Structures are given as structure tokens and as C-alpha cells.
């Protein structure tokens with residue numbers, strides 16, 4: 026499934042958060058969405074998932090504008106793994122994963138054999154089969170994260186949007202998840218903070234800064250020394266390993282005095298100060 030956005034903008038209480046984003050994720054591509062804290066990655070993903078109505082611009086799945094689609098219609102095409110989400114009540118792990126089947130069921134029907142088989146396969150894919158009957162509340166952070174991925178897979182979507190899905194995962198499970206995402210036939214857009222993981226497992230990277238997409242391309246084209254210094258504000262070293270893959274190591278944060286100068290932003294209007302109030 027092709028996921029596109031044109032001129033996408035969204036503001037929170039009047040403050041622009043996503044600013045005129047154009048993007049195009051081709052069918053089957055695995056694209057990493059990078060950017061410092063607060064650059065607008067989650068907000069952009071929520072707009073693409075239909076959870077935020079943009080103030081301007083359009084989101085299209087396979088060329089069709091999705092803004093007037095129901096949540097159910099969207100969920101039949103795209104699965105979204107958000108940060109730190111979870112069921113409000115305690116459920117068995119298999120039941121949480123089974124929530125991924127909701128878009129395919131009418132409200133009166135319980136899970137059928139197909140639903141159970143899809144849930145079992147999704148649990149197996151993330152290595153959680155042994156925990157299927159366990160209570161959600163008893164899971165570790167990493168186990169919950171893997172259950173969220175399984176819930177998204179159980180949705181059998183054409184596209185996957187994931188917001189920092191490697192949070193809480195140990196190194197092996199981070200690598201397994203990234204291999205799963207890179208190997209899946211679905212279109213994947215994944216927000217990541219680990220630049221080396223992104224460089225190694227994504228076909229293409231997008232870089233966000235202050236709500237705008239400022240770069241798109243191969244890992245080597247996006248993870249440049251200039252972007253690492255100016256956008257991520259770190260003193261970093263780029264290297265290529267014996268398999269020819271890019272990795273990033275950090276010497277430390279860059280102090281404000283050492284930051285390369287950026288183009289000056291457009292001046293914001295000054296706030297109107299009220300006098301005589303206390």
C-alpha cells in the first residue's frame with residue numbers, strides 16, 4: 026500500500042506541530058522517521074493513521090483520501106503501534122492481541138477459528154506464544170511492546186505505522202523486530218531514536234525538525250555529519266562495518282557554543298504584554 030501526504034499541517038492549541046509535510050512511502054518500503062524529541066514524529070504518525078484530523082493537506086492510501094473514512098475502514102488497511110498504549114482493563118495477552126481482529130468482526134460475534142489462528146501466528150512471530158494466557162498486568166515493558174506488535178500483525182494490515190517500537194526491548198528483540206519490519210511485505214513507516222538501527226534496517230530515512238521534513242533519502246544521505254551536529258546536536262562519528270553498513274557512535278552532546286549555525290528561523294510575533302495586572 027502506498028502512503029502519501031501532501032502539505033500536511035497540524036497545530037496543537039494554535040501552535041504548529043506538523044508543518045506542510047509531503048511524503049510518499051512506496052508499497053513494501055520500510056522507512057525510518059527520525060528527529061529529535063518534540064520534532065513532530067508522533068503527531069505526523071497520528072495524522073497518517075487518521076487519529077488526528079489535519080488542519081491542512083491530505084493523507085492518501087493508494088491514492089484515496091482517507092479523511093472521511095471510519096476508524097474501522099482505516100484499521101482494515103493500516104495498523105498503528107503507539108508509544109505506551111495499553112488496554113484500560115486487565116486482559117489475557119491473547120485477548121489484547123485479539124483486539125487486532127476487531128475491524129473484521131461485527132460487535133455481536135466472538136472470535137472464530139480464523140481469528141484464533143491469526144492471533145496464534147502473530148504471537149508466534151514475536152515469540153510470545155508461551156505468554157498467551159498470562160495477564161497483561163504481569164508483563165514486562167518489553168513483553169508488552171512485543172504484544173503490541175503482535176496486535177498490529179493480527180490486524181493483517183497493508184501498512185504499519187510504529188512509534189518508537191524498540192522502546193523497552195533488549196538488544197536481541199530490537200534486532201528481531203527490525204528484521205521483521207524490514208522483511209515484511211507491508212509498507213512500514215517507523216519512528217526511531219536509534220540511528221544505527223534505522224540506518225541498518227530501513228530502505229530510506231526521513232528526518233523531521235521542528236515539524237518539517239527536512240531530508241529524505243538513503244541512510245548515508247540523511248545521517249550526515251552536518252545533520253548529526255545541527256539537528257541532533259551531538260558530536261558523533263559515522264563508520265561503516267565489515268558488512269558495509271552504517272553505524273553511529275557518539276562522543277557526547279554538542280554544547281550550544283559548538284553548534285553549527287543554522288539558517289535563522291522566521292521571527293515569531295512578540296507576545297502582547299498586559300500591564301497593570303498582578
Ligand SMILES: Nc1ncnc2c1ncn2[C@@H]1O[C@H](COP(=O)(O)OP(=O)(O)OP(=O)(O)O)[C@@H](O)[C@H]1O
Pocket residue numbers: 037038042060061062063064065066067068069
Ligand atoms: N495534544 C497536544 N497538545 C499540545 N502540544 C502537543 C500535543 N501533541 C503534541 N504536542 C507538542 O508538539 C510537539 C511535537 O510532539 P510529538 O510528540 O509529535 O514529537 P515527537 O517528535 O514524537 O517527540 P518524541 O521524540 O519526544 O516522542 C511537542 O512539543 C509536543 O509537546
